[in-house]
Amino acid sequence: MTSLLLLTVGFANCEVFTALAELENLLDTEAVLISTLENYIRAEEQKTDLLKRYVDIYQKQHNKATDDVxxxxxxxxxxxxLVKRLTTDWKQVETLMDTDIRADYVANISLDTSSLARGEINGVKYSSELSAADCFELGRQSYNNGDYYHTKLWMREADARLNREANETIDRSDILEYLAFSTYKQGNLPLALDLTNKLLEILPTHPRALGNKVYYEEEMEKTLVKKGRRRIRRNRPRGGKYRTPAMADPYGKEHYEMLCRGEIELPIEMKSKLRCRYINNNNPFLKIAPFKVEEAYLKPDLLIFHDVMSDSEIETVKRLATPRFRRATVQNSQTGELEIAQYRISKSAWLKEEEHKHIDDISQRVTDMTGLTVETAEELQVVNYGIGGHYEPHFDFARRDEKNAFKSLGTGNRIATVLFYVALLCSPAIGVALWPKKGTAAFWYNLHASGDGDKLTRHAACPVLAGVKWVSNKWIHERGTGVQEALYIRTATGGSDSVMNREGITISLYKTVFFTLILRCDLHIE
Structure with missing residues (x-):
C-alpha cells in the first residue's frame, strides 16, 4: 500500500517537473515577444515624431500664406x-502614414502555418503535428471569416501533408475547391483556373467547379481584351487616329506664343492710325461721363473700354463666382455638348443679373457700351486662370458646319464679345496682344454683317507665369428684342440699314451718333 502511494507521488512529481520544464521554454518565448514589442513601440514613436515634424513645416507655410493669400x-x-507640398511632398507623408511598421515585428512574433502544423512555437516543439484534415479545417475557418490569404496558406499546407499521409484524412478535391476559390479572391485568375482544372480531373462532374471554370475563362477573356485596347492606345499617335498635321497647330500656335512673349508688335504705320476717344452712344446718362475708348486694331475693330468696372463690382464678381468654380469646358462642334479640353486650362462660373445689383449693373453697362441688347446674351461668365492656365487660339462664334453650337440657347450665333478687366489676350490672326489692366474691357464683333464669322477674330488667353488672372465674358447673340449694332464709325455694311444673318433672319442696324473727342492714345500706360 505504501509502495503504491510512493509510486503514485513519484509519478506525479515527474509529471509536474516535465510540465514546468515546458513552461520554462515558454518563458523564453515570452521574453522574445516582449523585446519585439518594445522595439515596435520605439519604431512607432519615431514614425510619429517624423509626422509631427511634417506638421510643423506645413503649419508654418500655411500660416505665412494665410497672412496675405x-x-x-x-x-x-x-x-x-504649394503645389509641390500638396503633391510630391504629401505623397511622402501618405507613404509614411501607410507604412506598416508592425509587419516586420509581427513577422517575428507570428507563427506561420508550417510551424504550427509541425507543433512548433518559436522554434520549440510542444505538441504532435497536425494532420491534413486539421489544416483543412483551419483553412475552412479562415474562409468562413473572409480571410482568403490564410485560407490559401492552410489549404496549401493541407495539400502538402496529404501527400505524406499513408492514411489520407481528407479528400484532395475538397482542398482544391477551397484553394482555387481563395486564389481567385486574391486576384490570381490563371492559377485559380489551373487549380479548378485539376479538381475537374479528379471529379469531372463537380458542379461548382464546372461553373467556376466558365466564369474564370470569361473573366480572363475580358482582361485580355482590355489589355489589347490599352496597347492599341499606347501605340496610337498622340491625339488618336484623327490627328493630322493640319490639326496639330490649327490656329497659328507658334505665332500665338510669340505674341504672348511680347516678341511681335504692330507696325508703326498701323499704330499711327489708332485713336482714343470719348463716346456716349446717344445715352443721356453718359453725356456727363462718357466712356473712354481706345482703338487697339482696325478691321476688325478691336476696342478697349477703360474704367468700366469698379473695384467693388470686381470683388462682388469674384466673391460670387469662387464657390461655383468648375473646370472650364468648351462646346463640341459636332454634338453641341460641353466637354473638357486640354487647350483650355482654367476654372469658370456663371452669374445671373438677378443675383446681385452689381451683376445687373454690369449687364446694363454692356448695353450702354455696345448699343446691343443683352436680353438674349449669355450669363456673365467668370474665369480664373492660375499659374500655367491658358486658352489656346479659338473663335467665339460658331462656324457654318457647327450646326449644334448654341442650339440649346435658341438665340442664334454670338454677334459680339465683351471681355472685362482684360487679361493678357492675343489675336494671332491680326498680331495684337492686349496687356492686363484692372477695370478695362475689350470689345469686338465676331460676325460680319452677312452673318458669317469673322476669322480674323481668332484669339487666345496667354499662359499665366506669375500671379492670378481673372476675366469675365459677356457674349451677345443674334436674336432678341430690338437687336441693334453700334457701328463705331467703320462698318462692313457700307451704310446698309439691315443685313441677313447666316440663318436667314433679317437684323436691323441702327447707326449711332457718337460724341467723340480725340484723346492721347496712352490710356493703357500707367
Missing part, C-alpha cells in the same frame, strides 16, 4: 512650392 499665391515660387 493673394500676395502669397501670386508669387510663382510660392505657388510652385
Amino acid at each position: 493673394q500676395t502669397y499665391v501670386s508669387n510663382p515660387i510660392n505657388a510652385y512650392t
Whole structure:
C-alpha cells in the first residue's frame, strides 16, 4: 500500500517537473515577444515624431500664406512650392502614414502555418503535428471569416501533408475547391483556373467547379481584351487616329506664343492710325461721363473700354463666382455638348443679373457700351486662370458646319464679345496682344454683317507665369428684342440699314451718333 502511494507521488512529481520544464521554454518565448514589442513601440514613436515634424513645416507655410493669400499665391515660387507640398511632398507623408511598421515585428512574433502544423512555437516543439484534415479545417475557418490569404496558406499546407499521409484524412478535391476559390479572391485568375482544372480531373462532374471554370475563362477573356485596347492606345499617335498635321497647330500656335512673349508688335504705320476717344452712344446718362475708348486694331475693330468696372463690382464678381468654380469646358462642334479640353486650362462660373445689383449693373453697362441688347446674351461668365492656365487660339462664334453650337440657347450665333478687366489676350490672326489692366474691357464683333464669322477674330488667353488672372465674358447673340449694332464709325455694311444673318433672319442696324473727342492714345500706360 505504501509502495503504491510512493509510486503514485513519484509519478506525479515527474509529471509536474516535465510540465514546468515546458513552461520554462515558454518563458523564453515570452521574453522574445516582449523585446519585439518594445522595439515596435520605439519604431512607432519615431514614425510619429517624423509626422509631427511634417506638421510643423506645413503649419508654418500655411500660416505665412494665410497672412496675405493673394500676395502669397501670386508669387510663382510660392505657388510652385504649394503645389509641390500638396503633391510630391504629401505623397511622402501618405507613404509614411501607410507604412506598416508592425509587419516586420509581427513577422517575428507570428507563427506561420508550417510551424504550427509541425507543433512548433518559436522554434520549440510542444505538441504532435497536425494532420491534413486539421489544416483543412483551419483553412475552412479562415474562409468562413473572409480571410482568403490564410485560407490559401492552410489549404496549401493541407495539400502538402496529404501527400505524406499513408492514411489520407481528407479528400484532395475538397482542398482544391477551397484553394482555387481563395486564389481567385486574391486576384490570381490563371492559377485559380489551373487549380479548378485539376479538381475537374479528379471529379469531372463537380458542379461548382464546372461553373467556376466558365466564369474564370470569361473573366480572363475580358482582361485580355482590355489589355489589347490599352496597347492599341499606347501605340496610337498622340491625339488618336484623327490627328493630322493640319490639326496639330490649327490656329497659328507658334505665332500665338510669340505674341504672348511680347516678341511681335504692330507696325508703326498701323499704330499711327489708332485713336482714343470719348463716346456716349446717344445715352443721356453718359453725356456727363462718357466712356473712354481706345482703338487697339482696325478691321476688325478691336476696342478697349477703360474704367468700366469698379473695384467693388470686381470683388462682388469674384466673391460670387469662387464657390461655383468648375473646370472650364468648351462646346463640341459636332454634338453641341460641353466637354473638357486640354487647350483650355482654367476654372469658370456663371452669374445671373438677378443675383446681385452689381451683376445687373454690369449687364446694363454692356448695353450702354455696345448699343446691343443683352436680353438674349449669355450669363456673365467668370474665369480664373492660375499659374500655367491658358486658352489656346479659338473663335467665339460658331462656324457654318457647327450646326449644334448654341442650339440649346435658341438665340442664334454670338454677334459680339465683351471681355472685362482684360487679361493678357492675343489675336494671332491680326498680331495684337492686349496687356492686363484692372477695370478695362475689350470689345469686338465676331460676325460680319452677312452673318458669317469673322476669322480674323481668332484669339487666345496667354499662359499665366506669375500671379492670378481673372476675366469675365459677356457674349451677345443674334436674336432678341430690338437687336441693334453700334457701328463705331467703320462698318462692313457700307451704310446698309439691315443685313441677313447666316440663318436667314433679317437684323436691323441702327447707326449711332457718337460724341467723340480725340484723346492721347496712352490710356493703357500707367
